[in-house]
Each structure stands twice: as structure tokens, then as C-alpha cells.
Amino acid sequence: MSRKKIENQLTTSHKYFAYINKNLNEIKDSSSGGAFLSIVKIIFSLHENVVVYGCEMKYKPNIHAEITKSYKYQDCLKFSGSKYIAGDIKNVFKYIDEDVNNGMYIVISGLPCQLSAIRNYLKIKKYNEDRFFFIDLICHGTGNVDFFENFVSLLSKKYNSEIIQYKFRDKNQGWKGYPSYVKFINGKELKNTLILRNFPILYLNGYIIRKSCFSCQFSNLNRVGDITLGDCWGIEASEGKIDTKYGVSLIISNSEKSEQVLSFISQYGYIKEIAKETVISNQQNLVNGHKPPKEYDQFWNLYKNKGIKKVLKKYGSMNVRQFVRFYLKKFAIKFHLYKI
Structure with missing residues (x-):
């Protein structure tokens, strides 16, 4: 699937939100405001037979990051938190084949480059994307x-x-x-x-940072996920009373699927729509890629x-x-x- 075809499946306009999860345990285990866990919780409530793919730190046989999956919301905590090395996706395509055949609703979170490769695979296999939900992350680049x-x-x-x-x-x-x-x-x-x-x-x-990341084609607002997540840096300047002690998530809504999910998220935390200008002035990786030193x-x-x-x-x-x-x-x- 070409990048252009992927973009055409998403909405051409975006909505931007600041979010703080009200569950103290969930927000403490997250890197920013705990949006990922709230979104996953909503999807589990909206759909049957849900499976979630995310990046998990593994410690055997050595320390590494790997894309694994979970069929229970309670197990998705392992996907929280930033990993500044790319998760190995070697098993993802096998996972997808198994879960599509089993009629699962598949939620995949990952880096934009990873999701682009996965969506290309879905096109080749002629899988129906209606049974998929994609969460892409604002990426600073992946560590060597x-x-x-x-x-x-x-x-x-x-x-x-x-x-x-x-x-x-x-x-x-x-x-x-x-x-x-x-x-x-x-x-x-x-x-x-x-x-x-x-x-x-x-x-x-x-x-x-890997050299290829300095010329990343995904460091812009043309996102490959239904939802984009990151840190809501600079939110204090526009929302002075907001409590940033445990972090604030930036949520970007990119599709009709995401709008449905986000219509329920206020049950799980504080959410406020914010201006595009606030976002791009504080999230440079949405404007251009990291420059090499x-x-x-x-x-x-x-x-x-x-x-x-x-x-x-x-x-x-x-x-x-x-x-x-x-x-x-x-x-x-x-x-x-x-x-x-």
C-alpha cells in the first residue's frame, strides 16, 4: 500500500486533545498522561474478541524490545512507557495471520514506520482493515x-x-x-x-539515533494511525491550571474510528481539545525530523x-x-x- 493510499483512508482534518488519565496507577506507569491504556480499555468495551499488539521490554535471553500481544486489558500495562529502541516486529505478521483467521479485532500500537509496513502487509494479504485499529506514536527516532x-x-x-x-x-x-x-x-x-x-x-x-531516522518520512501531520499519541509538551502555557505532575498525553484524532473511541474517553480522565498551533509549536517531531548533531x-x-x-x-x-x-x-x- 502506498503512503498516499493509506492517508486517503484517514480523515484529512485532525483534532488535538490534551488528556490525563484519572487512574493513578495507570498514569504512573505511563510515560505521559496514560492515554494508551484508556483507549485500549474503551476498545475492549466496544468490541468482542479484542487483541492488542504493543512494544514490551523483554529480559531473556538478553534485554530487548519486542512487539508482543495481549488478549486481556489487564495485561496491556506491559505496553506502557517509552522504549527508545525499536521493538522487534519479526513475529507480528504471524500474529496477524492467526488473529485474522480467528476473527479477532486487532489493535496495533507502534512507530509510524512499523505501522506503515504492517498496513502494506494487510494490503498484500487483502485483509479487511475494518477489523483493525492503529495507534501510532510521535517518534523522536529510535536508539541504536x-x-x-x-x-x-x-x-x-x-x-x-x-x-x-x-x-x-x-x-x-x-x-x-x-x-x-x-x-x-x-x-x-x-x-x-x-x-x-x-x-x-x-x-x-x-x-x-539511527541514521535513517534523520530523514524520516513520517515526521509530519500525515499520520498512519487512527490515533496518534505523544507528550503534550507546553500545555501549561495554554492551560495554566492543568496539573502536569504525572504527565499529560497529546491525542491526535485521525479517523472516524478514533472519534468513536474518544467519545467515551472522558469517563476515564480529563480531556480538552487544544489548538493545532499549540501542538506543532511544542512537538517538533510533528513538523520535521530530528537533525543529526x-x-x-x-x-x-x-x-x-x-x-x-x-x-x-x-x-x-x-x-x-x-x-x-x-x-x-x-x-x-x-x-x-x-x-x-
């Missing part, structure tokens, strides 16, 4: 898997223990700032420590020739500048000089 594997290996060696949980963004330490969390099999926990800051710093600055090639040359510790020291958090910045911010948070 080899680098991530080396980073978690470094952590395991440093603390002499296997990692059993890795959160790229830990809401317990605030919505903003991208704090990370790691738990080891020996019980030790790392909560937004200086060494953990390496991955978000390198990711947000673009050093460990000037020293992108130098970073990878150093990584390949000298190893991960060298790049962490030069470009990550393991240097004097980031050390000072990290502890100044902790001081500001402690004394309520900085809002997380």
Missing part, C-alpha cells in the same frame, strides 16, 4: 540497539548483577527530564543516577575505535560539565527551585 546492549552490559558489569527491569522514563521521578530506572536481580536499584543519565543525554542529543560521525568513529566508555566521557554524562549540571539540578529539585 548495539549501543543499548553495550550500555546495559556496562551497567551489569559495574554492579555485578543481571538487569531485570529497565525504564527509559520513570514517572516516579517526574514527567520532565527523562529520568531512568534500573533494577538488578540482586535487588539493587538505580534511580536517575549520573551513570543512567548517559542514555537519555545521548538519545535526546541525537548521537545514538554536528559530531555524529565523530561519535560513532570514537565508539567503534575506542569503545563505549570513551564516548560516555566525551559526549554523555561522565564528564565534569554534566556532573556539575546533574547535581545542581538535584539541588534545585530538592529545594523546589525546579519543577519536575
Whole structure:
């Protein structure tokens, strides 16, 4: 299916919403406002025989992200939270064949590039898309898997223990700032420590983003999902009274299917329609893709020739500048000089 044909199946106009899930447990386990879980809950109530596909962190035989599926709403919590590496979709096409044959209503959440490939597959197989609901995510780019594997290996060696949980963004330490969390099999926990800051710093600055992501064709408002989800950055400026403590989701409605789902969402949280201008001024990945840093090639040359510790020291958090910045911010948070 061509990109143009996919777009023609969606509405040409979009509606934009800020959303906060009122279920405290669900919003705490989400990266932003918990919209995904509310949307899934509604779909389970509207349709029979629902299955949901999403990105899950797996820890055997090694730490990786993978697209898996769930037939129960209660199991969909594992799909919450940002994963800054792409989920492996190798099993998705087999899943689809099985679930189509079993008459399931299939909800698929993922990156726009992944959903585009999946929708192409549906066209080839001549599957009826009326039995599918697509949720695409606003993407900053996907992190290099080899680098991530080396980073978690470094952590395991440093603390002499296997990692059993890795959160790229830990809401317990605030919505903003991208704090990370790691738990080891020996019980030790790392909560937004200086060494953990390496991955978000390198990711947000673009050093460990895959090169192909810098020319992404999906970094615009021509979405491939029925609904688009992301962080509703900048909402405080237009909605001053809104409580952003646990995060706020941006929901973009792209189809008639999504309008039906969203007509029920106020039962599960606070929702308010917001202006397009508010969205695009604070979500640059809806306007254009991430630009590569000037020293992108130098970073990878150093990584390949000298190893991960060298790049962490030069470009990550393991240097004097980031050390000072990290502890100044902790001081500001402690004394309520900085809002997380």
C-alpha cells in the first residue's frame, strides 16, 4: 500500500486533545498522561474478541524490545512507557495471520514506520482493515540497539548483577527530564543516577539515533494511525491550571474510528481539545525530523575505535560539565527551585 493510499483512508482534518488519565496507577506507569491504556480499555468495551499488539521490554535471553500481544486489558500495562529502541516486529505478521483467521479485532500500537509496513502487509494479504485499529506514536527516532546492549552490559558489569527491569522514563521521578530506572536481580536499584543519565543525554542529543531516522518520512501531520499519541509538551502555557505532575498525553484524532473511541474517553480522565498551533509549536517531531548533531560521525568513529566508555566521557554524562549540571539540578529539585 502506498503512503498516499493509506492517508486517503484517514480523515484529512485532525483534532488535538490534551488528556490525563484519572487512574493513578495507570498514569504512573505511563510515560505521559496514560492515554494508551484508556483507549485500549474503551476498545475492549466496544468490541468482542479484542487483541492488542504493543512494544514490551523483554529480559531473556538478553534485554530487548519486542512487539508482543495481549488478549486481556489487564495485561496491556506491559505496553506502557517509552522504549527508545525499536521493538522487534519479526513475529507480528504471524500474529496477524492467526488473529485474522480467528476473527479477532486487532489493535496495533507502534512507530509510524512499523505501522506503515504492517498496513502494506494487510494490503498484500487483502485483509479487511475494518477489523483493525492503529495507534501510532510521535517518534523522536529510535536508539541504536548495539549501543543499548553495550550500555546495559556496562551497567551489569559495574554492579555485578543481571538487569531485570529497565525504564527509559520513570514517572516516579517526574514527567520532565527523562529520568531512568534500573533494577538488578540482586535487588539493587538505580534511580536517575549520573551513570543512567548517559542514555537519555545521548538519545535526546541525537548521537545514538539511527541514521535513517534523520530523514524520516513520517515526521509530519500525515499520520498512519487512527490515533496518534505523544507528550503534550507546553500545555501549561495554554492551560495554566492543568496539573502536569504525572504527565499529560497529546491525542491526535485521525479517523472516524478514533472519534468513536474518544467519545467515551472522558469517563476515564480529563480531556480538552487544544489548538493545532499549540501542538506543532511544542512537538517538533510533528513538523520535521530530528537533525543529526554536528559530531555524529565523530561519535560513532570514537565508539567503534575506542569503545563505549570513551564516548560516555566525551559526549554523555561522565564528564565534569554534566556532573556539575546533574547535581545542581538535584539541588534545585530538592529545594523546589525546579519543577519536575
